[in-house]
Amino acid sequence: MTNLASFEVRLAQASQASQLLRGAIATVVVGQDAVVDQVLWGIIAGGHVLLEGAPGLGKTLLVRTLASALDLVFSRIQFTPDLMPSDVTGTTVLIMDAGGSGGRHFSLHKGPIFGQVILADEINRATPKTQSALLEAMQEHAVTIAGERHRLQEPFFVLATENPIEMEGTYPLPEAQLDRFLLKVMVPMPTEDELTQILVRTTGHEVAPPAKVLGQDDVLALRSLCRDIAVAEPVLRYAARMVAASDPSSSFAPEKVKQAVRFGAGVRGAQSLILSSKAVAMLEGRAHVAFADVQRVALPCLRHRIIRSFEGEADGVTTDEIVQELIRSVPSRPESVDQAVRRG
Amino acid sequence: MRVGLLHVRRSATDTLMRTEPRAEPNRFYGLFEKWARRVRARMTIHRALTGLAIGLVVGALLAVGAWRLRQGAVRPYMAAAGVVGLMLGAGWALRRRWSDVEVALYLDGRLASKETITTAIALRDEEGEDDAARAVVVTKAAEVLAAGNPKRARPAVLSAVHLLIPVGVGALVWVSITELPLAPVTAIEPGADIVRVAEIEALEKAVELGRLETPDPEQRERLKKIGEDARKLKEQLEKGMERREAQSEMARLRDEIAAERARMSGSEQRAGLEAAHGRLAQEKMLKEAAKALGDRDLTRFDEEMQKLANQLEKQDRELAKKALEEAAEEARKNNAKDVAKMLEEQKRLLEERAKRDEALRQFADAFGDDMPPQMKEQLDEFREQGTDESAGRLAERMADALKNMTPEERKRLAERLKEQMNKQDGESPGESMTKEQLEELADRLETPEGQRALEEMLRKMANEPPHSDEAERDRALGDAEKGLGEAERELGQQGPQGPGQGQKGLGTAPVPVPNSGGTPGASPGGNSTDKGNSKDMGGTGSHHDKGRGDHKGSTPEIEGDGFRARAGGKLNPGAPMPGVVTGRGKGRAGESANVRGLDGIGEASTGEVGGVERSEIPEEYREQVGRYFSP
Structure with missing residues (x-):
């Protein structure tokens, strides 16, 4: 009974916290509710989020606002082609002792990665070498400088943005790095109303930054609660079937997958589906995951993990279309049950 | 916050x-x-x-x-x-x-x-x-x-x-x-239906030929083979065989039997036969017998001789005996030993039959008013026919009458016999019973033992008439040939029959025929015992047949002056033509008119091609027919 009450209260508080966070962001960012929600799923599930969208859609603003609403250490890295890995991670510098004693020593200068909310702006403009500097930090929440390993402070998450248009002078992220992002969020153009509202806000006096509504411990508590959300075996199997069906060599892969996909999502894809689904369920105040949660998170979880084949690219088949095909064709329930449900 | x-x-x-x-x-x-x-x-x-x-x-x-x-x-x-x-x-x-x-x-x-x-x-x-x-x-x-x-x-x-x-x-x-659909009409190859026959009398007669005794060993072997073939055919028919196969085999057997009968008029016997025929034909009373001999019908020849034995007076009999003797001599001269032997045998039989017939007549006369009606009836038949069969039947009736006589009747019979004996005192004994015979007969009637012995003698006379071996063989061959011909015709006329047949007589396997439902019912000519589902569902030809055809049609009369041809031969519509249709049967001896010397003797020799001119063949066709029959 104790656990029951405690759990329900925590769920309610988590839901309340997410509402507060959304409200704080909404004071600065106009619209983009879906994007905000997906970013929240990523933070709560403990993953990193890649935001892709045209310039000027508020990606950076969203991240900065989020960082402002969280009482966490915020760092911003503007990725450029000449950015060096040490510019990200930091480096040791030779320091001459003061007083002319002639003594000297090496001192660690921490890079921007030593933050809690990292904004990797225009990540695809840096060279792969620099991009790879993020790999260890993202996967292990630690960096190694001059042979010395340094733990990063939790909670640690990277919010990266990339521009799909400026292909000139950009370096597409390698698959291994893409796979480390829990979610890839597409930032859409604002609607007319939202754009009008943006104009009102940005052409007058500067808007005050939002209040900090969640602290470090709160974020960690949300993450802990997220892990407690129950998932039934049929739901786990559904996620597994969906990921397996994205593999073109699978016997039950849809025809579209067999034609347009070269490599399907892997284990991290399935983990991403379940963790994100848990976050969705938690934010909705549920203690368990439903099939609908998996379907809801399938696009941001899988779209960057599916590698199209030559035919797929030539035919212009997008990964979003492939994921939608998976959602359509992979049955959530056994066929006999599904027929009975539809028959009523 | x-x-x-x-x-x-x-x-x-x-x-x-x-x-x-x-x-x-x-x-x-x-x-x-x-x-x-x-x-x-x-x-x-x-x-x-x-x-x-x-x-x-x-x-x-x-x-x-x-x-x-x-x-x-x-x-x-x-x-x-x-x-x-x-x-x-x-x-x-x-x-x-x-x-x-x-x-x-x-x-x-x-x-x-x-x-x-x-x-x-x-x-x-x-x-x-x-x-x-x-x-x-x-x-x-x-x-x-x-x-x-x-x-x-x-x-x-x-x-x-x-x-x-x-x-x-x-x-x-x-x-x-829903009413059942009509059965599809299955076309069966003509004669290909299976026929099963439990018993054919003609085949039994053909089998019996194998046991016929003949003085000629070669002929015995041939008859034995015919009998064996007939036995095999009988077994096959009991198991079931194709109708056409059975008909063909029967035709072959019939042809072999006919050939056997015609063997007497073979090329080596023919000259003697013609000579003997010519001698007999000179006597008017032997004209019918000569014709039978010309036809190589020994059975009919024997029957004619039986009549003559019964009917001819003593002088005529002597003439007939002489003619037979001379005919036999002519035959022998022409190397026709079998013909000569047969004629001599007939001469002997003529004598024996005449004696038998005279004795029967005298004994019958002795009955007088005590003659039972059945015996009188048989006596009349005997006088009219004069055959061995009628003589045998008369002897049988006499024995019966004798058995049933009262002592007074027997006494009267004995007295009449003695009167006949006395009457013969002044006459030549001739062909009738001698005085001693009549006396012995009268004496026998006086004792029961003698009466029984007389009965037995009469019955023996009825059962063992004088006979000619050649005529017997020819009769057996003739009976078998005739029977086979009839069986062959009967087989051809038999229509497809339902299951359950073949208990006796002819029967075939079931053949699907159109009907309104159920199994095929009885077909024409059948004696099917199959009840089946045939109630209200007959096959074709059944009175249950409810076929949809229109039976109200009629055949219009054909205008014509009348028939222009006559067919005297027996027609066998169901049987294949021997040697022509099936290709299995041999050509029947005497049936090929363009072979010289095998047709009827004394009537229309094939040498007489001019016979066509004297025939009823229309004039416009005579040349063509004559050319066809020209040897």
């Missing part, structure tokens, strides 16, 4: 104290079991009905198949397929019974509870799960079930496939009461 989730967590106990007591997990499981029973029961019914529907459709299809095969009786039983389908459906439902998780998934789907029930059921089976989340989910699931509308959540028992149930039942009923 900070939310302070940790603070919330610290004060959770306070919140907890204000929370209403929640339902126990057992409540959920109890509710779930109740719902699950309902769901499973309805799914079982649904699947059983699906099996019933499929079974009925299958049954209807089977019934249609039975209808097409004209198996009318089995059609209603095809409904059993529905019962089988129902049982299979129920079995399938029990075998594929939904698990708890499947039921929970179904309930979640119907109640739109976002897998709450499924998660609660799944967590029940898992160990080590977070009790907090489990408790919350179970409680939520219990609330869902408690608030759920059972009507909304129950599976539908009926579905579209169940429309096949009334359709299947209707189809079964319809197919069961």
Whole structure:
């Protein structure tokens, strides 16, 4: 009974916290509710989020606002082609002792990665070498400088943005790095109303930054609660079937997958589906995951993990279309049950 | 404003104290079991009905198949397929019974509870799960079930496939009461039907030929072979064989027998036969006998000689004996030993038969007024026919009359015999019984032993008449040939018959014929004992035949001056022409008119091609016919 009450209260508080966070962001960012929600799923599930969208859609603003609403250490890295890995991670510098004693020593200068909310702006403009500097930090929440390993402070998450248009002078992220992002969020153009509202806000006096509504411990508590959300075996199997069906060599892969996909999502894809689904369920105040949660998170979880084949690219088949095909064709329930449900 | 989730967590106990007591997990499981029973029961019914529907459709299809095969009786039983389908459906439902998780998934789907029930059921089976989340989910699931509308959540028992149930039942009923289709007409190759014959008398006679005694060893071998072939044919007919095969074999046997009969007039015998025929033909009283000899019909020749023995006076008999003797001599001169031997035998028989006939007549006269009517009738027949058979029958009647005579009648009979004896004193004994014979006869009548001996003598006379071996052989051959011909014709005339035939006589295997249903019934000429389903369902020709044809037609008269040709020969419409149609039978001796010297002697020799000019053949065809028959 104790656990029951405690759990329900925590769920309610988590839901309340997410509402507060959304409200704080909404004071600065106009619209983009879906994007905000997906970013929240990523933070709560403990993953990193890649935001892709045209310039000027508020990606950076969203991240900065989020960082402002969280009482966490915020760092911003503007990725450029000449950015060096040490510019990200930091480096040791030779320091001459003061007083002319002639003594000297090496001192660690921490890079921007030593933050809690990292904004990797225009990540695809840096060279792969620099991009790879993020790999260890993202996967292990630690960096190694001059042979010395340094733990990063939790909670640690990277919010990266990339521009799909400026292909000139950009370096597409390698698959291994893409796979480390829990979610890839597409930032859409604002609607007319939202754009009008943006104009009102940005052409007058500067808007005050939002209040900090969640602290470090709160974020960690949300993450802990997220892990407690129950998932039934049929739901786990559904996620597994969906990921397996994205593999073109699978016997039950849809025809579209067999034609347009070269490599399907892997284990991290399935983990991403379940963790994100848990976050969705938690934010909705549920203690368990439903099939609908998996379907809801399938696009941001899988779209960057599916590698199209030559035919797929030539035919212009997008990964979003492939994921939608998976959602359509992979049955959530056994066929006999599904027929009975539809028959009523 | 900070939310302070940790603070919330610290004060959770306070919140907890204000929370209403929640339902126990057992409540959920109890509710779930109740719902699950309902769901499973309805799914079982649904699947059983699906099996019933499929079974009925299958049954209807089977019934249609039975209808097409004209198996009318089995059609209603095809409904059993529905019962089988129902049982299979129920079995399938029990075998594929939904698990708890499947039921929970179904309930979640119907109640739109976002897998709450499924998660609660799944967590029940898992160990080590977070009790907090489990408790919350179970409680939520219990609330869902408690608030759920059972009507909304129950599976539908009926579905579209169940429309096949009334359709299947209707189809079964319809197919069961629909009239059976007409049987397809199966064309059978002429004569290819199987014929079974239990007994043919003519074949028995042909088999008997194998046991006929002849002085010529070669002829004995030939007859033995004919008998053996006839026996094999008889066995094959008992087992069943093709009609055309049987007819062909019979024709072959008949031809061999005919050839055997005609052998006497073979090329080596022919000159003697012609010489003997010419000598006999000189005597007017022997004209018929000469004609029979010319026809090589020894049986008829013998019969003619029997008549002559009975009818001719003593002087005429002497002339006849002389003619026979000279004819035999002529035959011998022309190297026709068999003909000569036969004529000499006939001469001997003429003497013996004359004596027998005279004795019978005298003895019959002695009966006087005591002659029974049957004996008198037989006496008249004897006088008219004069054959061995009539003589034998008369002797038999005499023996019967003698047996039934009173002593007075016997006495009178003896007295009359003595009177005849006295009457002969002044006459030449001639061919009649001698005085001693008559005296002995009269003496015998006076004692019972003598009477019995006289009876036996008369019966022996009836049973063992004087006979000619050649004539006997020819008669046996003639009987077998004639019988085979009749059997062959009978076989050809027999139509296809129904099963159950062949007990005696001719019968064949069943042949499908068009009818209005059921098995073919009796066909013309058959004596089928098969009752079958033939009630109101006859085959072609049956009086039950309800064919759709129009029987009101008529054949118009053909205008003509009359028949221009006459056919004297026997026609056998059912039999193939020997040696022509089947190609198996040999050509029959004497049937080929363009072979010199094998036609009837004394009537129309093939050498007389001019006979065509004297015939009834229309003038415009004579040249052509003459050319055809020219040797």
